[in-house]
Amino acid sequence: MTHIDPAIGIDAARALFHDELAQAGSDAALQALRTRWVGRKGSWVAAFMDAVGKAAPAEKRALGQGANTLKREVEAALETRLAALTATRRPAGAVDVTLPGRRPRLGHRHPLSLVRDQVMEVFSRLGYQVLEGPEIEDDYHNFEALNMPEEHPARDMQDTLYLATPLAFALAEAPAFASAAPDEPSAEASARAKAGASARPPQPLTLLRTHTSAMQIRHMERHDPPVRLVAIGPVYRRDNLDLTHTPMFHQVEGLVVGRGITLADLKGTLTSMAAALFGAQQEVRFRPSFFPYTEPSAEVDIRCIRCDGAGCAICKQTGWLEILGSGMVHPAVFEACGYDPAEVTGFAFGMGIERVALLKWNVDDIRLFYENDLRFLEQFPL
Ligand code: DAH
Numbered sequence: 001m002t003h004i005d006p007a008i009g010i011d012a013a014r015a016l017f018h019d020e021l022a023q024a025g026s027d028a029a030l031q032a033l034r035t036r037w038v039g040r041k042g043s044w045v046a047a048f049m050d051a052v053g054k055a056a057p058a059e060k061r062a063l064g065q066g067a068n069t070l071k072r073e074v075e076a077a078l079e080t081r082l083a084a085l086t087a088t089r090r091p092a093g094a095v096d097v098t099l100p101g102r103r104p105r106l107g108h109r110h111p112l113s114l115v116r117d118q119v120m121e122v123f124s125r126l127g128y129q130v131l132e133g134p135e136i137e138d139d140y141h142n143f144e145a146l147n148m149p150e151e152h153p154a155r156d157m158q159d160t161l162y163l164a165t166p167l168a169f170a171l172a173e174a175p176a177f178a179s180a181a182p183d184e185p186s187a188e189a190s191a192r193a194k195a196g197a198s199a200r201p202p203q204p205l206t207l208l209r210t211h212t213s214a215m216q217i218r219h220m221e222r223h224d225p226p227v228r229l230v231a232i233g234p235v236y237r238r239d240n241l242d243l244t245h246t247p248m249f250h251q252v253e254g255l256v257v258g259r260g261i262t263l264a265d266l267k268g269t270l271t272s273m274a275a276a277l278f279g280a281q282q283e284v285r286f287r288p289s290f291f292p293y294t295e296p297s298a299e300v301d302i303r304c305i306r307c308d309g310a311g312c313a314i315c316k317q318t319g320w321l322e323i324l325g326s327g328m329v330h331p332a333v334f335e336a337c338g339y340d341p342a343e344v345t346g347f348a349f350g351m352g353i354e355r356v357a358l359l360k361w362n363v364d365d366i367r368l369f370y371e372n373d374l375r376f377l378e379q380f381p382l
Pocket of ligand 1: 328
């Protein structure tokens with residue numbers, strides 16, 4: 001800012017003031033200009049007045065008039081400018097209705113919920129019952145009734161999370177045993193359940209269920225055939241966290257029981273589920289496998305969705321991706337539930353929800369599903 005020096009003369013000072021005024025856009029800037037130009041001490045006008053005092057008598061009058069005129073002009077110009085500034089300002093507390101609104105942030109559905117809901121929709125449309133069930137189980141329902149006797153390796157402490165203190169209460173009465181379509185067991189089924197219960201020692205709840213297959217038993221021991229259900233929910237395994245494992249994940253279990261249910265029903269149902277989840281063109285194959293609770297058993301693979309079968313790192317060069325286990329219900333399972341294997345047959349399957357989500361959206365790290373990082377979650381549909 002130009003140093004105050006009355007030697008430049010009134011006219012040059014006036015021009016300077018108007019330059020400075022043109023730059024001043026706020027109340028504070030105008031206030032600073034007022035102090036600099038017409039303040040009592042140290043201002044331009046004060047300096048001119050001093051100069052009048054020191055001037056030769058012949059010059060005093062003209063110089064004094066000039067200083068006074070400059071003072072009045074500066075004051076008037078500051079006033080005008082201040083008024084103009086005030087006129088353009090919104091009154092305090094006013095709302096500017098022309099501003100665009102703040103966009104509300106809409107949440108996105110979690111990828112695991114998207115898969116779960118899609119599976120539920122497919123099976124509800126086919127007339128299946130959708131169940132939830134207890135996450136804390138006894139080893140009768142999780143293993144034994146599924147034809148996995150005591151020495152079965154899956155029951156090992158290495159693989160299964162056992163409770164430090166077993167819980168002893170009847171699960172049928174436990175609030176956690178919820179069903180989306182609650183219904184009472186038939187008299188016959190109740191009698192069967194009682195007979196079954198007395199035929200085995202009372203079972204305290206000792207473990208976190210390792211699969212949703214336990215729900216097959218829980219349903220059949222309380223209900224007569226025919227059965228058409230899907231059970232969806234968390235399951236627990238003694239796995240360390242890595243790219244493809246978490247100690248908790250989700251499964252959907254399916255069970256269909258009735259007269260004359262065949263492997264063809266299993267194939268048709270699972271093929272149409274794969275089409276619903278991965279697209280109508282999706283190719284599937286059924287590969288012989290083994291599960292203690294089904295005979296025969298099959299794993300279902302889909303054509304690799306990354307390389308379309310050419311072979312890549314995701315499908316380990318096989319061209320196929322495994323998505324679920326399935327099979328025809330083993331007669332021993334029917335017997336444990338009081339169903340007559342000579343009368344009814346059925347198929348069952350179990351599929352990992354995370355696995356489907358990983359493949360569907362080409363996600364390479366399962367941990368992303370649990371970290372709640374919005375940058376990840378925002379990429380899924382609303
Ligand atoms: N329980 C199996 C698992 O956790 C999946 C499974 C396989 C479920 C075959 C079934 C079945 O109902 O029939 O890997």
